[in-house]
Amino acid sequence: xxxxxxxxxxxNRIFSHIPSRTLFHWAHSGLIDWVDQRxxxxxxxxxxxxxxxxxxxxxxxxxxxxxxxxxxxxxxGFTRKNLPKEDRFDFWMNNTVILWKVRPRAxxxxxxxxxxxxxxxxxxxxPGWHHAEVIPSDEVERF
Numbered sequence: 375x376x377x378x379x380x381x382x383x384x385x386n387r388i389f390s391h392i393p394s395r396t397l398f399h400w401a402h403s404g405l406i407d408w409v410d411q412r413x414x415x416x417x418x419x420x421x422x423x424x425x426x427x428x429x430x431x432x433x434x435x436x437x438x439x440x441x442x443x444x445x446x447x448x449x450x451g452f453t454r455k456n457l458p459k460e461d462r463f464d465f466w467m468n469n470t471v472i473l474w475k476v477r478p479r480a481x482x483x484x485x486x487x488x489x490x491x492x493x494x495x496x497x498x499x500x501p502g503w504h505h506a507e508v509i510p511s512d513e514v515e516r517f
Contacts, residue, residue, distance in 0.1 A: 379409065380422045389430060397430070405450050406430050407459065425463050432466055439473065441506060449508065470511045 386394045400406045401420060406429050408420040422430075436446045449471075453462045 377423050380424075380427060382419045382421075385420075385422050385427065385430070388427065389434075392430075392434065400430070400433060403447070404454060405433055405447060407454075428463065436471065439471070441473075445506065449506075468511055469508050470514050472507045472509055472514070474506065 380388070385397065389397065397406075401408060407426055408422050409426065410421040412419050412421070433446065433450060436449065437443070453465055457465055
């Protein structure tokens with residue numbers, strides 16, 4: 375059986391609460407995948423599968439956790455770079471994002487100053503949580 379293909383217009387209607395410019399940005403920046411694209415006089419129209427729609431939902435969910443965009447981009451980028459396209463869905467279905475909630479740290483804990491006086495920010499101060507981690511879902515109870 376052939377997999378259903380969704381047009382850009384259908385995706386915009388399904389995710390009507392997400393501005394179409396945001397969906398365009400996510401696709402353009404590589405946060406979400408699509409299966410094909412067609413060009414006509416009005417521009418480029420992307421085509422999506424059900425897995426691509428699921429990926430949009432996942433991205434929306436991660437961003438709704440108030441995770442910084444750069445962190446979500448690194449999570450999505452990790453799966454994009456390290457897993458074949460056909461394994462990404464299974465990866466997210468079998469793993470869980472754990473947010474470690476702690477008291478916000480002092481600003482000095484996030485900055486390292488070299489001997490030359492140059493500052494390196496190695497983490498960003500995020501109120502209410504310090505670290506997020508992706509672990510296998512069957513190990514959640516251990517944490």
